[in-house]
Amino acid sequence: xxxxxxxxxxxxxxxxxxxxxxxxxxxxxxxxxxxxxxxxxxxxxxxxxxxxxxxxxxxxxxxxxxxxxxxxxxxxxxxxxxxxxxxxxxxxxxxxxxxxxxxxxxxxxxxxxxxxxxxxxxxxxxxxxxxxxxxxxxxxxxxxxxxxxxxxxxxxxxxxxxxxxxxxxxxxxxxxxxxxxxxxxxxxxxxxxxxxxxxxxx
Amino acid sequence: xxxxxxxxxxxxxxxxxxxxxxxxxxxxxxxxxxxxxxxxxxxxxxxxxxxxxxxxxxxxxxxxxxxxxxxxxxxxxxxxxxxxxxxxxxxxxxxxxxxxxxxxxxxxxxxxxxxxxxxxxxxxxxxxxxxxxxxxxxxxxxxxxxxxxxxxxxxxxxxxxxxxxxxxxxxxxxxxxxxxxxxxxxxxxxxxxxxxxxxxxx
Numbered sequence: 001x002x003x004x005x006x007x008x009x010x011x012x013x014x015x016x017x018x019x020x021x022x023x024x025x026x027x028x029x030x031x032x033x034x035x036x037x038x039x040x041x042x043x044x045x046x047x048x049x050x051x052x053x054x055x056x057x058x059x060x061x062x063x064x065x066x067x068x069x070x071x072x073x074x075x076x077x078x079x080x081x082x083x084x085x086x087x088x089x090x091x092x093x094x095x096x097x098x099x100x101x102x103x104x105x106x107x108x109x110x111x112x113x114x115x116x117x118x119x120x121x122x123x124x125x126x127x128x129x130x131x132x133x134x135x136x137x138x139x140x141x142x143x144x145x146x147x148x149x150x151x152x153x154x155x156x157x158x159x160x161x162x163x164x165x166x167x168x169x170x171x172x173x174x175x176x177x178x179x180x181x182x183x184x185x186x187x188x189x190x191x192x193x194x195x196x197x198x199x200x201x202x
Numbered sequence: 203x204x205x206x207x208x209x210x211x212x213x214x215x216x217x218x219x220x221x222x223x224x225x226x227x228x229x230x231x232x233x234x235x236x237x238x239x240x241x242x243x244x245x246x247x248x249x250x251x252x253x254x255x256x257x258x259x260x261x262x263x264x265x266x267x268x269x270x271x272x273x274x275x276x277x278x279x280x281x282x283x284x285x286x287x288x289x290x291x292x293x294x295x296x297x298x299x300x301x302x303x304x305x306x307x308x309x310x311x312x313x314x315x316x317x318x319x320x321x322x323x324x325x326x327x328x329x330x331x332x333x334x335x336x337x338x339x340x341x342x343x344x345x346x347x348x349x350x351x352x353x354x355x356x357x358x359x360x361x362x363x364x365x366x367x368x369x370x371x372x373x374x375x376x377x378x379x380x381x382x383x384x385x386x387x388x389x390x391x392x393x394x395x396x397x398x399x400x401x402x403x404x
Contacts, residue, residue, distance in 0.1 A: 113319075117377070126379075161383060162388045162391035164375070165387060166368045168375055169368055169371030169374065169388075173370055176329055182366065185363035185364040186363075186364045186367040186371075190391075196399070197398070
């Protein structure tokens, strides 16, 4: 997105992306045209081309980035406040509820399918989302440690990576089975593991 | 696959599926025709139609079933022998190695993308694969319990579901990042959790 160098430009561009995300969620990618996006966002053809010279593909990638940021936002304020067991359980509930509501309609997954999972642009968005998500979980584990709620010996990065993997797998199994059992099991087991972490390795 | 009522018929059908799986792995789904499959498996058009009257779609679904069975086979003999910590670590190594070798070329994932993830046939294969996989992990946890290597209080089904979710998520993150770090973290954390399970809940 090279053409939004002013604050006003960036605001317009963000408005287009947000409106496009809405239309895409409602109608599905296959049934949405650039004209639908223009109608929803009151944008002229030349405006749309100005902000997204690469056309639909570029717009879809921008929407994917926006949807990725929503994945984290939907877990707030809990995700950035994981400093007590109560807050961990509130976060768990927020994650489960988010994906239960979404069920098998994953806006980000659908965009990735359409753009192509192995496209560099898609990969970059996934990698960045995973990085930010894991960092926040790791921050939460560090908060528990500094409050001495877990032993200092806990491997923060490994525990955060395992929790993130469990969430991703739980969500992907849910897409096939329609049940959040695996997502719940992954979150509960991950939190339990922190709670029962031994002070010394056996 | 309705037309394989005799042992010989089933053998021919299995041969076609296995040959088709090979060609698909080598060339990719988009570049493989039924003629390629016929050439590889020395099958006539009428034979192919006899076993797969639904054409390419039906054949692809049968290949997906075959690839799903391979997912479990590739973890043997370890997956069915999870009765000591050594065997759990051997299994972990086998899983990591399988997916590292495969890297971002997932034959089953590619088939699902092509057939459509929400098709009932696809879903049924995923659900059955997850069920069988989780059952084997659960059997392994029960074996540890009956050898008194873990406390009787361990929730077998929840632990198995969490481990399976971690593996799925680890593999899916690996497809984007190219690194098996999350897969390893999920497996190691899951096994550690069993090893350090407290005798009484805190």
